[in-house]
Amino acid sequence: MANIVNFNSEYPIIEKSDELYSRSIGLIPANTQTMAKGPSQYVNGIAPKYLKRGKGSHVWDVDDNEYLDYNMAIGPISLGYCYPKTDYAIINQLFNGITFSMMHPLEVEVAELIREIIPNAESVRFSKSGADVTSAAIRVARAYTGKNKILCCGYHGWHDWYVSTIARNSGIPQVVKDLTFTFNYNDIDSVINSIDDDTAAIILEPVVFDEPKNNFLHNLAELCKEKNILLIFDEMWTGFRMAMGGAQEFFGINPDLATYSKAIANGMPLAVLTGKKEIMDLFNEEVFFFNTFGGEALSLAAAKASIEEMKEKQVINHIQIQGQKLINGINQIIKELEIDFLEIKGYPFRSILNFKDTGGDPLLQKSFVQQEMFKRGILWSGFHNISYSHSDADINYTIKVYEEVLPMLKTVIWENELSSAIKGIPVQPVFRKTSDFNTKPVTK
Ligand SMILES: Cc1ncc(COP(=O)(O)O)c(C=O)c1O
Structure with missing residues (x-):
């Protein structure tokens, strides 16, 4: 697998995705079997909704658009698709x-x-x-x-x-x-x-x-x-x-x-x-x-x-190296752009671009970045689940895309145009709260 992403010149055409989605409405409650794969996690109207094929670290949607995948089926794909x-x-x-x-x-x-x-x-x-x-x-x-x-x-x-x-x-x-x-x-x-x-x-x-x-x-x-x-x-x-x-x-x-x-x-x-x-x-x-x-x-x-x-193949070592390269690359961009509301959190095997709420609405910011990632052939939900198939070319390409997209984010926020820059329905909150809910202080 060559691991070459064909640059999309525009946002992907997602007609077949949308047609399938409309058939699921009223038939499949919540539309999805896995919340993190469902439409609420992607900019509706821009991102595809159904994938039909994968190879290595890349996937193809039902309209034949190719993406470099950082979700890896929400974790399971550790070696690569069709490995x-x-x-x-x-x-x-x-x-x-x-x-x-x-x-x-x-x-x-x-x-x-x-x-x-x-x-x-x-x-x-x-x-x-x-x-x-x-x-x-x-x-x-x-x-x-x-x-x-x-x-x-x-x-x-x-x-x-x-x-x-x-x-x-x-x-x-x-x-x-x-x-x-x-x-x-x-x-x-x-x-x-x-x-x-x-x-x-x-x-x-x-x-x-x-x-x-x-x-x-x-x-x-x-x-x-x-x-x-x-x-x-x-x-x-x-x-x-x-x-x-x-x-x-x-x-x-x-x-x-x-x-x-x-x-x-x-x-x-x-x-x-x-x-x-x-x-x-x-x-x-x-x-x-x-x-x-x-x-x-x-x-x-x-x-x-x-x-x-x-x-x-010492896969853990590969994942560590590739994940660290990506973290270093993104950190460098954030530093150069002086965007203090962004940070990379996590470990090389799984890191996340974290939008701190000091920078305005994190979900809108995430939606903007996601839409621009999809335009450039990257399937992205904020995090990077690294697999053995994520090659140097993949990582370098991703850093290059971040180099393009993060300054755009900075500009639309600066010009107060973030909401209008999002061309679909923004992503919904991820269900994954790990603190301050249903806690029970017990007096002994
Ligand atoms: C940490 C953790 N535990 C448990 C589960 C549940 O696994 P499953 O969806 O396969 O039932 C998940 C699913 O994402 C998870 O992330």
Whole structure:
């Protein structure tokens, strides 16, 4: 794959996207199965809505426009779209069958591979989605500790125990809502204040974009030990990107349980729960966690091939190098332009262009940048999920586009023309609030 983006001279033509979208209205509630892929996250009228093909780090929409992708299917594409090693593994397995009436050897083989890679993986279970394994982790934590309440920080999927904490929580009984509360990242007091005698587990994304400060993660692990609370790392984003074993490997912390999905199988739907044997053993008898497709073989074959490829090609190292180059390039532009309301946050494997609210309306600014990115062939939602297929040409091209677009942003803001410069309906807020919601200060 040449990884050459053809410059669009104008905003992309998106007729077929819009036609499909109009057919979905009234038929598919919310239009999308994944909020982050849905129309609310893209400038409506400018950005395409449906993609039909991908290769490497590039994708093509239904109108045949080509884009360099920085969302990578919201995380799963770690090696690249249509990556031969993964795809041949899937095809080979396909010739032998997809899913079976008994267990498949790959369940054992991939579990052994994972045990080698993920520090806390004394035991391993598979499932299909991130929400499956975070929910299984919560259930087994409650069973193990004999306690009920959960403290969380980050996003953990669509199931009741977590969604009870957010504003869009209709359909969830109050008794469930009374059991999960959130704490603020890097704020150990907000954790301490929320713990009570009934706290079973603390689950968090070990990093989102902020780095842990003042030994936050280590202090959390200590606190959990002291209070007989299980520590669960939700490694959906950090696993197989930040390090093969995720944040637990990166920071040298051994959580009681950890959950993985997204990048592990380069796009195939597989989720993994790892943990200490003594806790995970409860799945033998007491705790129920089974489903039809948990041992489905195509995804396991994809995971095995992808993990082997990641090890062989030192993919984490590549992601780190490319991500850092991009961060350096964008930082340089921000510095030269003296735009103090912009900053790059995060780690090389996943960084974000953060619009601080000191610069006016961050969503309008993001919408403007996004529309100009799409015009120049970049599929962009503010962050950069780096894959093995992001080449030097991709990174250099992206920096060049930032060099064009950020001064334009500065100008339209300066001239008070930001709103009118946006040619479609601006993006809506991302549902991803990680602090100051549904916190529960508990007096002990
Ligand atoms: C950190 C984190 N945990 C859990 C989930 C839920 O995963 P899924 O959507 O596969 O159920 C997500 C999804 O984006 C996530 O980002």
